[in-house]
Amino acid sequence: MANGKTPRGGARGKLRAHFLANIGRVMDSEELRVIADNQSEWARRVRELRTEEGYLILTHNDRSELKPGQYLLETAKPQPAFERAISKETRAYVLDRNGFTCQMCGAVAGELHPYDLTRKTRLHLGHVIDKSMGGTDDPSNLRAICSVCNEGASNATLTRPDLQKLLIQVRRATSADQLEVLKWLIAKFPQQAAKLT
Structure with missing residues (x-):
């Protein structure tokens, strides 16, 4: 644009296109920053792709083989997403x-x-x-x-439960929810899960 600013949604659109062109490939934060034209809020745009558009962009919180600062889009199909509804x-x-x-x-x-x-x-x-x-x-x-x-906020301020409290919560959950936790753990730690079977 003439004023040198990226159009509203421009960085997010570039990031979306880059993720979709690189499905299944691990990307790091520096690569994504460059794609977003070095915008300081590139990480927020990635979170918006996850929360508002429903793209399943994985991080080290989702997969043990990913390091902090690495991202992976597994599929082009978005999941149900949250709308931005704050007036x-x-x-x-x-x-x-x-x-x-x-x-x-x-x-x-x-x-x-x-x-x-x-x-x-x-x-x-x-x-x-x-x-x-x-x-x-x-x-x-x-x-x-x-x-x-x-x-860097993304749930980082929430107090992490210790093992005992976590196990208590899992035990209290329904069987269906416990199975979902198991699926999530197997997906996050596939190598360790393979050793258990």
Whole structure:
């Protein structure tokens, strides 16, 4: 464009096209950053492809053979996705309630970011409980979060359960849900699962 800015959705569209052209190939964060024209929010665009468009883009959280910063699209067929349903009024309310300050690192909107002095702080809305884990778009489940924290947030702020609590939750689940957990574990650790059989 004439003003040098990428059109709205441009980086996301480029990333979508790149993933679809490279189904089954592991890509790293540097490759994806270049595809997105070095936009600082490339990781957010990848999350939007997962959560809003339903593309099954896997990371090290999904497959043990993937390292942090590696991504893999297994299929071109999107899964059911979440719609972006946060109104402008809700956004304004949450930002005002949070004092236009990132609720993770304390950075203030418009000021130089304390952990990245090369850019000013931009705030977004983040979910306290992620939508993928049953969270809603209700203001009580939303918080202001800056671009820097948002790039690596993806459920990272949730307390990790210890083994005993995790096993208790699995035991309490229905048999159908327990089978889904088993399928997920086998898919994440295929080599280890093969050794068990």
